[in-house]
Amino acid sequence: MKKLSARRRHPLAAVVVLLLALAATGVLYTALAPTGKAQADETAQSLAIDEGKKLYAVGCASCHGTGGQGTSDGPSLVGVGAAAVDFQVGTGRMPAATSQGAQVPRKKVIYSQAEIDQLAAYIASLGAGPNIPTKEQYGTEGADIAEGGELFRTNCAQCHNFTGKGGALTRGKYAPTLEDVDPKHIYEAMQTGPQNMPSFPDTTLSEQNKKDIIAYLEAVNSSDTESPGGLELGGLGPVSEGLFGWIFGLGGLIAVAVWVAARTAKAKKS
């Protein structure tokens, strides 16, 4: 201890302490900081914002205003967060057509994921909002499918149908089908509440709840879902079942009846 205290007035002491402090901060930072942020260094982040701003000025500003403040044609984007941008642009809903119908539909995605990230970075810089979820958040590891089913039926089924096949809302609006929607986008939709959908922030549906719901949808409404009973007829319930029963059931039986009636026994061969 003596040695250390004796050298504390050494001309290089301040430099050594500074170096040690910096090293410690660096070690702590790499240990504690979220990986996403650790990789995104400051300059890259500001570069992304700049690039995003340029993309925004070309593709979005005409409706959402030059600074994202919103106009009569589009809402303000201040505070919507990166998750909203990733959802809206990543599902092709944005940019919207100039004359959309009752609701902006899901369509072909026209920006690359890199561009979407840049746009998201720019919008996120306008005001704090939900971030794009990480793989750990929307991945289905450790999810409870049955719990997700119960949550889905309680919170989502009244608009999206039992297994997320979609449903009608008023005046041409609709809750879209959730079949094979990217889990990330489902997570973001719950987080941000796009269009007519209410938002379910973590205070309403916890991260685990969202994970469970995503796992449930993957189990019952994806291209890998098995339908034990045969053709699922759209998963729409009795309307499609009734149509199928009338057309192929009764229709088939009437065809058989016509066939049977046409083949009658002949008392005498003529």
Next chain:
Amino acid sequence: MSTTTTSESRSRGKAPAGERVADWADGRLGIYSLAKANMRKIFPDHWSFMLGEICLYSFIIIILTGVYLTLFFHPSMNEVEYHGSYVPLQGQLMSEAFASTLDISFDVRGGLLIRQIHHWAAIIFLAGMFVHMMRVFFTGAFRKPREINWLFGFLLFVLGMFTGFTGYSLPDDLLSGTGVRFTQGAILSVPIVGTYISFFLFGGEFPGTDFVARFYSIHILLLPGIMLGLVVGHLILVFYHKHTQFAGPGKSNKNVVGMPLLPVYMAKAGGFFFLVFGLIAALAGIASVNPIWVLGPYRPDQVSTGAQPDWYMGFAEGLVRAMPGWEIDFWGHTLVLGVFVPLVLFGLFLGVIALYPFIESWITGDKREHHILDRPRNAPTRTAFGVAWVTGYMIMLIGGGNDIIATHFHLSINAVTWFVRIGFFAGPILAFIITKRICLGLQRRDRDKVLHGRETGTIKRLPHGEFIEVHEPLSQEALHTLTAHEQYKPAEIGPTVDENGVERKVKGSEKLRAKLSDAYFGEDAQIPKPTVEDYKEITSGHGHH
């Protein structure tokens, strides 16, 4: 009937075993006379006469598969935790009814197939009854002496609806639970007695813990029992009245032209049973129906969009969806017109078709028996009325599925609902007018065919350059078939002054009847069928041709 006795065997003293068994049975059951009277019973051949068979066979299939299902179903609302083989519901709390239906679907051998056969057969049974009823309606087969049998058939349809409803409600899944809630709402909307009926039916507040067990008794015992009785009665009456037939040469009101029950119809009907069973089983093997595992267990706090009943209740669903949510409040009581009006309309709309035979016989005043069927075109007003009724029914089916139609045809649900609201009134009227015109057009065509023959499509050029189409005269048989129907004259009120000059009072009902009769059989309502004189005049060569 394995009795083939020859005089040889009788002379030996001891009859063969088959004959002895038959004799033993005949001595106790009297089967000889029964068989003798009915074995050679004649039935006419037409595919539309087999629609009733489709219903009968699907009913039998429903009973057979239903018995299998009762072996594994637990009609109980006790709460259990699910630990069967369907993963997405593991550990969920549900009623025993729902859990046992999941077990039937996933853990009972053949359970899912039998469940699906049962459900598809029910959908087809009701659809078959609907089409069968329409066949009987449009051909006038409900006329004397078959009015009672028409009512039996109608009752079978209505009871079938409620048997279906109580049946699909048994699994206690989220969809059917919503349907039960809907029904309870309809019951509650009945003024004064609604709440009492609801508490009585559910044993207290909805949903309670009783309704599955109660619906179970109703579904497997009460309603099918009544239906079975009605089916037997229906068939006995068909035998007793003999089957109707279409007009044609050699067919009269007093005979039946066709094939005997044994062996022809036994073979045909037996074969047809297996065809029906086979097709329904194939359907159940191909397509899923009521997949309760994706619907989840019923909880009153949950609901899904696209919640519709099976098709035969879709009419009621449509009425409620189309009706504006009006209500009247007085002295602290609410009359929920939005639900009560549809409930009343539901009964009225179905009731009209049930009572139609009596209305028509009152208008025609015809007390004779009718065994020859009408071609729909030859009864334009009846046909138009029937099509109007079906149109109203179908529009309400559209109303019942308004959300599915909106999403799949990219329409606004409000627009679909308004279409249904207007369509329910305008549709039947339009359908009535259009159908009547089509019928009259077809009657004119028939008249033309009788008088001028069939258009052959052969064009002939006459020496002076004129082109004519060669018409081929119809055969005698075809002429008979086209002119066999009878045309009524409109009923008249009759003299209102008797021979002494005393004026008699004309009753309102009499005036109404004369008016309706004129609408049915007046000048605008039917084309006079060609008479023998018309035919002779044209074909003698004096006519212009």
